[in-house]
Amino acid sequence: MNHKFFLFITSILFSFIQAESVWVNYGWEIFDNAGDGRALSLGNSLTADGTSPISVLWNPAHQDSQQTLPFSYGHQNRFAGLVSSDVLVFGFKGKINTPLSIVILREAVSRIPDTRDLLLDWGSDGMPGTMDFGEGNGLLDEGERLDFENIKYFNQSQWAFHLSTAKQIKNFTLGIASKCLFHNLGGYNGNGFGFDIGAKFSPWKNGVLGLTFNHFTTSWFIWDNGTVERTVPNISSGLTQLIKLSKIPLDIRFNGGVVKTLGYKGVLYNLGFELSYNSKFQIRLGRNNNGFVSTGIGLIWTSFSIDYAYRPSPSYTGFGSSQLISFRLDPIWFKNKIISFL
Secondary structure, three states: OOHHHHHHHHHHHHHHOOOEEEOOOOHHHHHHHOOOHHHOOOOOOOOOOOOOHHHOOOHHHHHHOOOOEEEEEEEEEEEOOEEEEEEEEEEEEEOOOOEEEEEEEEEEEEEEEOOOOEOOOOOOOOOOOOOOOOOOOOOOOOEHHHHHHOOEEEEEEEEEEEEEOOOOOOOEEEEEEEEEEEEEOOOEEEEEEEEEEEEEEEEEOOEEEEEEOOOOOOOOOOOOEEEOEEEOOOEEEEEEEEEEEOOOOEEEEEEEEEEEEEOOOOEEEEEEEEEEOOEEEEEEEEOOOOOEEEEEEEEOOOOOOOEEEEEOOOOOOOOOEEEEEEEEEEEHHHHHHHHOOO
C-alpha cells in the first residue's frame, strides 16, 4: 500500500516537471475580489483587522478572532452586473479543539464575446486564399469587413475553497491556510492549490500589526492541456487602530496596508476608515489596492448583522459600479429561531 502511494506521489511530481511551467501574477483574483460588505467598503484592508469572519482570506491568523457571528454570506455584483459572486464563511472547532474556518467562493461571468473570427481578413479583393495585399495581417484593410454573426459567446466560472486555522503563541498569533481553485473558461478547465501563512501582534492598546505571506510555496494551477502556472508570492503587511471615545458611544477605526509582490517593482496600498456608533451602526470608507474608492454601512444586532458596500468605477473605464450585500449571524440563534418557528 505504501509502495503504491509513493509511486502515485512520484508520478504527480514527475508530471509537474515534464509539463510546461510558467510564472504568472494572476489567476487567483477570486480571493482578492471576494469579501463581505464590510471588507469591500474598507478597501479590503484587513491584513491586521480580524473583526469579520471573511478577514481570514487576508490573514489566516484572524481565525482566532471569530468568536461572535461566525457565519457569513455575501452576494456581489461587479461592473454593473457583468460579474456575480457569492461567498460563504463559517467557523467551528475540530475534534482536537482546533479552531477552523472554511470559506467557499463562487464567481461567474456570462456571455463573454469571442471576437477572434469577427474580422474577415481576406485582403483587398475580399476573397480567401488568394494571398493578396492585406490578407492575414490581422488589420481591417480596404476591401475587408467585419462579420458580427461570427461572434461567439462563452462563460467563465470559478469555485474556490479556503481552510484556515490559527494558534496563539505568547503575544503572537500564527495562522496557516490551504486553498484550492477550480476554473472553467470557455470549455477549458484547470485546478489549482496553494498555501498562505500569516501572523499578527498587538504591540499597544487597541492596535494590531498583521503580516501575511500569500502563495508562500508558490500556488500551482494546472490546466487540462498540461500547462502549469505558478503564482509569484507576495507579502502583505497591515495596521489597524481602534480609538474609543470616552464621553460619547463612538468608536473610530483606521486600517492601512501595503502589498509587495516578489520580483516586481513598487508596492500597492489600501486604506480603510470605520465610524461605529454604539456598536450598532457603522459608516465606512476605503481604498483598495487598485485605487478604487468604496463606501458602505453596517447594522449590528446581538445575533445578526447586515452590511452593504458600494464601489463606483472611474468613468473612463466604462466598468460601471459594484455592489455587495452580506449578513452575519450566530448559528445557534438561527437554529433556535427555526425550531421555535416549526
